[in-house]
């Protein structure tokens with residue numbers, strides 16, 4: 001039997017998809033509602049629990065800087081390329097306002113933070129995307145910072161750890177944002193050909209052009225529990241095929257089952273995991289260097 | 291013509307699709323099928339042929355000619371296996387040291403349950419990575435619609451050309467308008483904002499050449515001549531220079547705006 005959907009002309013792919021970014025709803029200075037289980041959670045508890053809901057274990061969105069703080073040894077993070085800021089290259093309507101509102105909201109210059117740090121005394125490069133800056137979308141500056149980080153790591157023979165959270169390419173920069181996918185992929189490829197390690201940890205959500213480039217090109221791909229990881233967002237697919245999607249579809253555990261990620265890694269175990277991976281994968285390189 | 295009119299033209303029924311270019315520009319084409327993993331995606335046509343007296347690998351996205359053919363080819367929207375077939379043929383070209391020519395005409399990579407289950411994102415990502423260091427010349431020509439990541443997955447190249455009335459965009463203007471303004475009817479406005487015409491993209495430094503559209507015979511004759519000359523030039527480079535040039539082409543794209 002042929003389903004009706006097969007005769008429908010496929011809809012155009014949406015790059016920056018409809019994926020929503022729910023921060024915890026702050027009720028007062030002390031507590032908030034978990035966006036997943038809706039229960040009231042003390043902010044202090046949430047912070048002590050690395051931004052994971054103590055009731056339902058939902059891994060909530062946290063700021064890129066907080067994430068780096070959880071992973072890097074104290075006082076070892078040195079930010080690189082932090083001054084780069086986006087311009088409204090195409091004179092896209094309202095983009096200037098969106099940029100400055102995002103800068104205020106996130107307290108960051110752009111949707112990714114890049115730098116070097118130590119993880120249990122192992123030096124490495126690290127990047128973390130910022131969900132509170134235009135949904136972590138990738139424009140020219142995001143692409144440039146990540147490409148520069150891989151080049152920096154290549155020159156110094158360092159591993160790269162990357163946390164991806166992104167709605168995809170930033171449509172306000174048109175084709176320049178799409179080309180960042182090719183640019184970063186090329187830089188990752190060069191780093192890889194030098195025998196260097198890249199570990200990606202995919203966080204909720206990772207979508208569109210980020211999934212279709214550097215999120216999926218790491219040596220080791222881990223994901224946070226229940227993170228949405230997709231190329232096309234669930235709503236676009238529902239509209240295309242006119243069917244409801246199964247509940248676990250495009251979640252980290254689904255990708256694990258389908259063979260597209262190596263491991264699901266809860267936030268509290270990530271530092272140990274990264275330390276072990278850095279040790280295991282650089283063991284023979286260091287031995288040969290001696 | 292404004293951007294939206296060009297988009298409509300690029301999408302129109304009368305516009306020549308890839309197979310017509312394939313039959314007119316190349317000789318002795320043999321189609322090769324399948325990704326050796328899952329299936330043969332008919333949205334992608336690929337194989338070997340002669341460009342004049344030069345053996346080449348030709349790959350393209352085919353939207354389909356009539357209704358039956360369009361359904362068979364999923365309207366030119368490839369699934370992961372289509373991108374994997376394309377990559378397999380590119381690696382084959384690399385092994386036998388022949389150039390790769392890709393023709394782009396798609397509204398985008400297919401979004402469906404199967405496409406996601408089989409790793410649409412992973413398939414595109416792998417093409418971007420591998421094409422960055424493919425050790426043979428690659429030329430990409432956008433002949434109709436260049437739809438986002440699904441088009442990019444076949445257009446990491448030493449040179450990117452566009453037909454005069456082709457478009458290439460990060461998102462469809464309909465999608466853009468419905469996300470930004472919750473109103474797909476403002477697509478015309480979005481099309482202007484997105485800078486998706488060949489002229490815009492040449493100015494932004496994203497493409498290398500615009501091919502004027504004359505009658506079909508003349509246009510394909512021009513393409514054939516351009517391909518022959520450009521491939522000759524690219525084949526004279528060392529592999530190291532070829533890869534380096536391609537790296538910096540993408541590495542520097544848009545950097546004058548940062």
Ligand SMILES: [Zn+2]
Pocket residue numbers: 034035036037038039053054055056057058
């Ligand atoms: Zn909860």
